Amino acid sequence: MTSLSSLTTIRVGGTPKEYFVAQTHAELLALTEKLWAGSEDWVVLGGGSNVVFADDVSSLSVLHIKTKGIEDLGSGRVRVQAGQDWSEFVLYACNKGWAGIESLAGIPGTVGAAPVQNIGAYGQEVSTTVKSLEFLDYKTGEIQILSNDDCSFSYRDSVFKQGKQGVITWVEFQFGEESSMSLLTKANEVIQQRSAKGMVLDSQDHDTWSCGSFFTNPIVSETFARTLPVEAPQWEVDNDMVKLSAAWLIEHAGLSKGFRLGNSGATISSKHALAITNRGNASSEQILELARFIQTQVSNNFGINLVPEPNLIGF
Ligand SMILES: Cc1cc2nc3c(=O)[nH]c(=O)nc-3n(C[C@H](O)[C@H](O)[C@H](O)COP(=O)(O)OP(=O)(O)OC[C@H]3O[C@@H](n4cnc5c(N)ncnc54)[C@H](O)[C@@H]3O)c2cc1C
Structure with a gap:
């Protein structure tokens, strides 16, 4: 059985209960039916570049989509x-x-x-x-x-x-x-x-063993944005709302590029403050521990709750 760490770009995640691969449109329809008939705990997988699977996914059924055309x-x-x-x-x-x-x-x-x-x-x-x-x-x-x-x-x-x-x-x-x-x-x-910025996959470069940006850029009211330091980057969205830079908030909450907790295998990318990376031996739990730490620091410093961008599955 395939471990999900080998099918995701952040390279963490345990071995699922079942794993199916669909190569054609017809197979995809048939296997989806089989998947849903057999399990309520299921997920479809593409390139695995926007998912973090838990270390224990022993009850999960996975359908890997490889249809081409x-x-x-x-x-x-x-x-x-x-x-x-x-x-x-x-x-x-x-x-x-x-x-x-x-x-x-x-x-x-x-x-x-x-x-x-x-x-x-x-x-x-x-x-x-x-x-x-x-x-x-x-x-x-x-x-x-x-x-x-x-x-x-x-x-x-x-x-x-x-x-x-x-x-x-x-x-x-x-x-x-x-x-x-x-x-x-x-x-x-x-x-x-x-x-x-380490945002193109390269198996030799651990800065790309990630899900890309780990948090979305927060969208807040203009009134709230005025409480932030003037140098905090802001882009106007509609309806009196502005978008903030999550990377700026992380770095100005005191977490620099390359930051890690103790000797954890999970670090902030050395090229981009918004990416959480696996240095080779990280567990899913270590990835999420770092994510939670970043959220706490940003919340304590700026009163903003960063929202994870990747899909967190099995936690
Ligand atoms: C280095 C790096 C850089 C990145 N840069 C960007 C960026 O600039 N902008 C950006 O938006 N994203 C970025 N991403 C995130 C990611 O690449 C995208 O979200 C991408 O679309 C995920 O595709 P995937 O096939 O890998 O999806 P997966 O990770 O396999 O799946 C992601 C989610 O979509 C669901 N899913 C997958 N396929 C299907 C389907 N056929 N039908 C229904 N649900 C499905 C899965 O169940 C899961 O919930 C980056 C990621 C990495 C690793």
Whole structure:
């Protein structure tokens, strides 16, 4: 049986009760049915880049989605199977002159997981290109085609993080058109900037043994933001709300890059204060211990509760 530490980018997590792999759309539908019939404690897994599994997951059933396929439907409409590698797909799209996701180059994971937290980086979010998706609903057992509106996308959030349980089997995108040269240039610039921050996977670099950002950037009222030091970075959102930099809050709560608790195997990345990393021998418990410590320090210093971005499973 496969240990989940070998299937996740932060490389922690124990051995589940059951593990299934879906290679085709038909297999995905059949195995999902089997999964749900046999267990209430289940999860679907893509690239494992936004999950922290507990050390003990002995009652969990896991369905690993490895379905592949890119279908050009014409006029910038493209249907992609859920298990397709996201960052490979971004480069494929840039080569084709399909515009709208070039700034999301280098983000690990799969196409099917991208809508779940509405992945975003460098001013782009996947939600602006998602036209519709196929969803197998856990509650009803039905296959549904959800429109962009049905997904209720917002900052690192969607209906799928708000309790709508099930499986995204494919995603249909609507892209704009731009020269492939300029899209590839943009994508490569982004990849370079991300690499410098340890935000592109590299098995040799422990700073990338992470889930990327461990906390979302807090969104608070302007009134509350005025109580913070003037140098705290702030970006205006709508309705008198502002977004703060979680990385700034962590560093100014006294936790510098590379910080660790005692001799724990979990540290803050040496390149980015927002990433919690595994130096090779961390347990899930150590990852969460550091996360809780960061939350406490930021709360004590600024009165802000940092919210974890990855999905914490089995704790
Ligand atoms: C180094 C690094 C950098 C990162 N940078 C960014 C960034 O810049 N911006 C950003 O937004 N994210 C970033 N991430 C987070 C992560 O890459 C994304 O959230 C990605 O979309 C997760 O994809 P995955 O296939 O690995 O999902 P997984 O980790 O396998 O799963 C994540 C969640 O989605 C669910 N899920 C997965 N597939 C499906 C499906 N087909 N249907 C329904 N539910 C599903 C899982 O059950 C789980 O709850 C980064 C992560 C790392 C490690």
